[in-house]
């Protein structure tokens with residue numbers, strides 16, 4: 001099974017301590033200063049949408065957002081273009097990129113105490129043709145994800161919870177017993 | 187772009203009509219051919235536009251980052267997808283929703299597409315369409331196949347074609363309508379889609395249906411072809427018909443439609459639409475884009491000649507059985523409810539529910555049933571919300587939902603007994619906001635967020651106004667609560683600012699040597715009576731001061747209105763001079779750049795608005811002074827023209843507007859040629875030579891449009907003015923002045 005267009009969302013730890021409008025300024029600066037490698041195009045502001053995508057940094061191959069889906073603020077990385085390599089490479093790119101962005105934002109907003117959760121993350125495959133949210137996909141993906149996470153996290157103390165609403169994209173919530181190490185991931 | 191694009195064709199095999207499948211195979215081939223450089227870029231651009239695949243801001247590969255303009259590093263080995271449009275640049279996909287009618291299954295597919303191909307947001311437009319942004323052209327056919335599998339086409343969603351046929355979202359359930367226009371809107375959609383007589387237009391053609399004259403749900407008067415349902419008693423029998431108007435439209439200069447027929451029999455609707463299409467294709471302007479809408483043909487010919495020509499064409503048409511087949515059974519068509527009728531609940535002290543009941547619930551003409559409006563902020567909704575809405579529509583109704591021209595959804599056939607539960611579920615999905623159709627429910631075009639032509643941030647301003655108003659909406663006086671605000675990012679009126687109580691459109695102005703985003707304040711428009719009258723701009727105010735302007739205008743209205751006086755009547759009574767006086771201070775004492783850099787940026791965008799150091803003090807002081815002096819005179823004159831028009835002096839108003847154009851043209855000419863006289867012939871001749879022949883004055887997108895306003899006005903200077911032609915001249919003068927400002931700033935920047 002080929003997994004492409006991997007999304008990773010790392011939630012903010014506790015309540016968000018930063019006015020989301022400030023992410024607009026930061027993302028514009030990231031574009032100007034080339035803080036993130038790759039082609040960055042623009043910033044989209046969806047703060048007016050309840051439980052929406054918040055503030056997005058739109059790129060060509062990927063988007064980063066301070067996303068508020070489900071009313072939960074978090075850093076969402078969405079890889080949009082197809083990636084070469086194997087599933088592990090693609091999963092790893094998404095997880096690393098999300099962790100790196102979290103680190104950058106924690107530094108930017110250190111004074112405001114912005115922290116991202118080390119307890120886990122959401123992982124979504126944003127392609128219903130490749131990975132419909134079915135039992136077959138779950139059966140095929142579980143070993144791929146287990147093996148990847150074991151190697152990426154460096155331990156086996158994690159649990160996967162599958163997205164249960166069949167109309168939503170295939171995805172899992174990863175809960176880890178040992179805290180995530182953003183430095184190691186990024 | 188998606189790795190799975192090639193999979194959808196096989197996966198959806200058999201679920202698309204043969205015609206849709208063929209069309210999309212062809213489009214896929216056209217994309218391939220363009221990739222190989224075998225199709226001309228201009229041809230490909232129109233091809234994709236006719237499939238709804240539109241350009242988006244920065245697709246020319248350039249973006250100002252707040253300090254300098256940078257190249258966006260799209261692959262340079264890739265072809266373009268149109269002139270000056272990078273292949274890889276994300277674009278906008280418009281999706282036609284005829285008369286706004288959707289099913290829950292379609293909502294679910296829209297949710298999938300928003301997530302997989304776009305930025306997770308589906309946006310409803312002011313013409314009941316959906317738009318997805320940041321879509322890659324190579325994803326387009328997979329996306330379109332998925333839509334086609336649930337019966338949606340994007341064909342002719344853009345380009346020089348018949349656009350979405352819009353219609354009242356309350357059709358069939360409204361107590362005020364003559365009859366349900368939905369089956370006729372559906373018939374016209376089917377009939378004109380891909381019709382050979384509707385393929386060769388110089389510009390787009392927008393039809394619309396309304397069920398009554400008095401309300402604004404269909405906005406018939408501002409459409410190329412507008413149909414309003416009417417009935418007549420003939421030999422004791424009630425007969426259906428349409429009052430058909432033609433040649434309306436907003437755009438840069440708005441035109442009120444002219445009556446083509448006071449009572450057209452339904453059987454004549456499709457053949458007349460076909461004949462009209464033929465006449466428009468044959469006689470409509472093709473070369474000068476800015477004059478290519480049907481409104482110009484109607485205005486040039488006059489409605490009598492236009493009508494005569496269409497009727498001649500109608501008489502020559504070969505009979506088509508679809509003219510009647512498509513409307514067969516229309517009189518008996520009726521949606522059905524899911525649940526038995528019931529009474530509307532009380533709010534029982536639940537304040538938010540009470541507000542929602544008041545603004546979002548409307549009584550249907552069928553006893554015990556109601557429509558519930560889902561008010562969407564700026565027309566945006568998430569994929570999860572689309573799925574929730576699908577669930578709610580299935581749970582409480584037979585899936586009867588429609589998009590609206592106010593960028594909302596309407597759920598129809600809700601039993602009164604279900605209203606409370608429906609509200610709870612909408613609120614849980616973040617869709618239970620009160621204030622539908624109220625001052626909070628601001629309509630905005632995409633503006634600088636994604637539109638290539640955006641001048642100021644209409645969505646940024648709309649979000650800011652929403653934020654401020656939502657804190658106090660239900661504390662405001664009822665008269666204020668019910669006002670309509672509509673915002674366009676530029677003069678092109680996609681936000682329908684001309685028909686708002688308070689409209690705004692984006693312009694840029696120089697302040698202390700920098701560019702500053704502004705909005706023209708447009709007053710005097712009317713939303714009711716199907717967009718019964720159009721407003722005029724009274725003053726340009728810096729973007730960051732627009733919230734203050736709204737406060738001032740509404741405050742003044744509250745203080746000075748007569749009992750029960752509607753806003754549009756208030757504006758006409760007190761006159762624009764007085765209202766402008768209320769606002770004048772907002773255009774004065776503008777802060778220096780260093781004292782308030784935020785003033786020099788747009789809403790929700792920290793980048794400095796200007797393209798840098800715009801020739802601060804670079805030109806000779808004398809010339810600048812002469813220019814600025816002349817321009818301020820020109821602006822005063824165009825405002826005075828409005829006042830004259832208000833007082834009934836059409837001739838004087840038209841002449842004053844024309845003089846304002848000459849004045850501003852001279853201001854520009856004078857920079858190069860100080861000795862130019864006041865003689866209009868000389869001014870225009872010099873202007874043409876220096877600014878038209880060289881192309882210097884031409885707008886990068888609108889081309890010679892604004893220069894042509896001057897040339898046409900000069901040519902017809904001796905023609906007497908009617909109230910209508912004076913109104914147009916004032917609009918044109920205002921736009922010409924804006925263009926002079928742009929040209930001047932551009933020239934200064936280049937010179938600097």
Ligand code: SF4
Pocket residue numbers: 631632633634637638639640641644674675676677678679680681
């Ligand atoms: S009004 Fe102007 S900015 Fe707004 S969508 Fe239309 S062209 Fe773009």
